[in-house]
Amino acid sequence: MFPFPLKLYYYCLILLTAYSVSAKExxxxxxxxFIEQSFxxxxxxxxxxxTKDTKANIKSVLGRDYQGLRIRYWQLxxxxxxxxxxxxxxxxxxxxxxxEGDQMLQMRVxxxxxxxxxxxxxxxxxxxxxxxxxxxxxxxxxxxxxxSGATLSVxxxxxxxxxSLFLHQEVTP
Amino acid sequence: xxxxxKRVILSWHRWMGFLSALFLVVLSITGxxxxxxxxxxxxSVQIKNSLLLSRYGMSNGTQIKTFRIHRANxxxxxxxxxxxxxxxxxxxxxxxxxxEGERFTVIATSTNLIYLTSQGELIETANHSQLPFKxxxxxxxxxxxxxxxITDTGQWKPDRDWLNFKTYDSSYTVEPLAKTVLSExxxxxxxxxxxxxxxxxxxxxxxxxxxxLFGWGGRTLMDLTAIAILLLITSGIGGWLRKSRRPPTTTx
Numbered sequence: 487m488f489p490f491p492l493k494l495y496y497y498c499l500i501l502l503t504a505y506s507v508s509a510k511e512x513x514x515x516x517x518x519x520f521i522e523q524s525f526x527x528x529x530x531x532x533x534x535x536x537t538k539d540t541k542a543n544i545k546s547v548l549g550r551d552y553q554g555l556r557i558r559y560w561q562l563x564x565x566x567x568x569x570x571x572x573x574x575x576x577x578x579x580x581x582x583x584x585x586e587g588d589q590m591l592q593m594r595v596x597x598x599x600x601x602x603x604x605x606x607x608x609x610x611x612x613x614x615x616x617x618x619x620x621x622x623x624x625x626x627x628x629x630x631x632x633x634s635g636a637t638l639s640v641x642x643x644x645x646x647x648x649x650s651l652f653l654h655q656e657v658t659p
Numbered sequence: 660x661x662x663x664x665k666r667v668i669l670s671w672h673r674w675m676g677f678l679s680a681l682f683l684v685v686l687s688i689t690g691x692x693x694x695x696x697x698x699x700x701x702x703s704v705q706i707k708n709s710l711l712l713s714r715y716g717m718s719n720g721t722q723i724k725t726f727r728i729h730r731a732n733x734x735x736x737x738x739x740x741x742x743x744x745x746x747x748x749x750x751x752x753x754x755x756x757x758x759e760g761e762r763f764t765v766i767a768t769s770t771n772l773i774y775l776t777s778q779g780e781l782i783e784t785a786n787h788s789q790l791p792f793k794x795x796x797x798x799x800x801x802x803x804x805x806x807x808x809i810t811d812t813g814q815w816k817p818d819r820d821w822l823n824f825k826t827y828d829s830s831y832t833v834e835p836l837a838k839t840v841l842s843e844x845x846x847x848x849x850x851x852x853x854x855x856x857x858x859x860x861x862x863x864x865x866x867x868x869x870x871x872l873f874g875w876g877g878r879t880l881m882d883l884t885a886i887a888i889l890l891l892i893t894s895g896i897g898g899w900l901r902k903s904r905r906p907p908t909t910t911x
Contacts, residue, residue: 517788531822533783555782556774558789558822569788580788596788 512598514607517569520582520596521560524567529560534657547624547652548572548645557653564658565591568650574600574639581643583615583650588658590618593647603636606643615643620651672894675887682884689868693861701861707854711863714872717854723846724753727839729777734766735841737853741766743779745845745852751784756798756836758806765821767798767808774821791815791824799831807831 521529533556536544544552560567565586571578577599584592593615595607605611611633619627626648632640692699706712716738725735728743735742736753749771756767763782766773772790774782787793792810799807799814807827808815814831815824841849866872870881 533820533822553781554784555776555780558783558785 515594515596517596520594521567524584525562527562529562531560533558534653547648566654568653570646570650572642572646574603574642579642581646585650585654588619590615603639605633605636606639615647618647624648624652668894675891679884679887689864692864693868696861702859704860705857706860706863707857712854715858725839725841726754726757726836728757732779735849742849745848748781749773749784755795767795769795797833799833801831
């Protein structure tokens, strides 16, 4: 048989090990911790039941049909918190939104499951969402700068921010 | 360079050539086909071979687990998806309990609670971030027939809206969920909904080209073939250069 040098064996081993590293679920902040940190007191957990009209409006905001008839949220006074999910490329990104007086106070990426685009969790990106409001036609009042290599995740989070601001308006007349 | 080392390189060159030849043929043929996808119409050919579909996680009818819901309807679990009749409603594990309440029906799996209307329309899917537990092991009932969730964090009793849960320490009984069997035509409809049109020939050839069709092992084999080809080129050119630099033998 032909000889098999030890060095080449090690190179193969390194190659195989590199491939064993795969995408997994990264929890940056537990959803219940996000809710705890978002309010000074204990918020009330509520549900928004979606009527036909609301679902039609959600479709125009989100760009697709929303699966489900109710959405949970947490409220204390005029402040609401929403934990929403949207698929970036293939897997859902769990995101927390905190809104008060029709203005977004905070956006946090809570759980990220995609293999690429995790840069969206960093403050240089998430800080852009602070102060966001919905204008006429359910458009955001300022542009969200993208991140190269994370376009799909950026788009997903931008869509979700529009949805959360719209839902806040629905529950706080 | 001494003779034994030269022989070792030659032996390596020969064996690598033999071993990588088969993979190189596959790479070349699939590469040629992929280069002419539109002309060959690879995208329009759908494959429904059960062995091949199973490689793509599209399981066949033998793995369907079905339970009765709302009297005449069914809830089925197949390939990580839950179907109401043949309509996909959510991703999830095999149902552990189906609780038909006054306001809505809840399908309980080990990780999710799926809320449905009496017509089978999805209301909400609640996961561990909205529930007081991570894993549900069974669904029980109190003596007055109220549901109890038996979980990794204890027993929980839901409120009317299944939004808030209270701990429950009294007695309960667990009734295993009775399975039912779909008819052949119902199975076909469910499989059609699950598998869609099948897998395109383009997808299969692309995955054969990259080795992904055989999972992690196939992809690694294709990588090793690519590395082997690079080594063959290097050792081949090296050998040729050595020969070309050798002084010509003169005959006396």
